[in-house]
Amino acid sequence: MARIQAADYDAKRAAITAHAAHLFAARGFGGASIADLAAAGGFSKSLIYHYYAAKEDILYDAMRSHIDALLAVKDAVAASADPPETRLRKLARALLDHYVGASDSQKVLLYELNHLTAAQRDDIVTKQRAIVDFTQSLFTVIDRHASDRDALRVKVMLFYGMLNWTHNWFRPDGPIGRDRIADQAVDAILGDLGHPGT
Incomplete structure (x- = not known):
């Protein structure tokens, strides 16, 4: 007979991955053990191993849930009928x-990718x-005269360089809100593409 899954199965997995993300972001994947995770989250080691076979699987789940949320953001923007510049700003x-x-x-996604298995890493990188490819497609439509795809890819990566590291310095209670920061990143790229932001 198949084993019946507990009603709070997903909630417990989510709690483990949330504590793991916090621990890995603070100490690095190599600096945090399963025992550390158990202590930080108030779990038993046996409970963690009930849900995950290895520490790498916990890391993968933490990354996968985050990248899937980012993919959902991309998909929502892609489904919009707005002009490409507006979609870029919304993104x-x-x-x-x-x-x-x-x-x-976000920190774990940026810093700990190499600790995944090859198959896990390929899944995250593909997502x-x-x-990135969707963003480049917006850039391509915005700058119809762009002929150097390599140079355009560099601009996409510079764009994400502006966005992806905001976790290091952005403060929600600071003088500049996140929407304005996002707009400034877009304006910088649109200006470089010959389409000054408004």
Whole structure:
């Protein structure tokens, strides 16, 4: 007979991954053990191993839930009928909006990718590439005269360089709101593409 899944199965997994993301962001993947995670979250080690076979699987789950949320942001913007410049601005704002509440997961995604298994890493990278490729498609439509795809890709990566590291310095109670910061990143790129932001 198949084993019946507990009603709070997903909630417990989410609690483990949330504590893991916080711990890995603070100490690094190599600096945090399963025992550390159990102590930080008030779990038993046996409970953690009930849900995950290895520490790498916890890391993967933390990354996967974060990148899937970012993919959902991309998909929502892609489904919009707005002009490409408007969609780019919406994308930047929505990504920063998500980053604000997920700084631990964002740090883990940026710094700990090499600790995944090859298959896990390929899955995360494929999803990251889908977001970057969509952004590049917006850039391409905005700058119809762009002929150097390599140079355009560099601009996309510079754009994400502006957005992805805001977790290091942005403060929600600071003088500049996240929407304005997102708009400034877009304006910088649109200006470089020959389309000054408004």
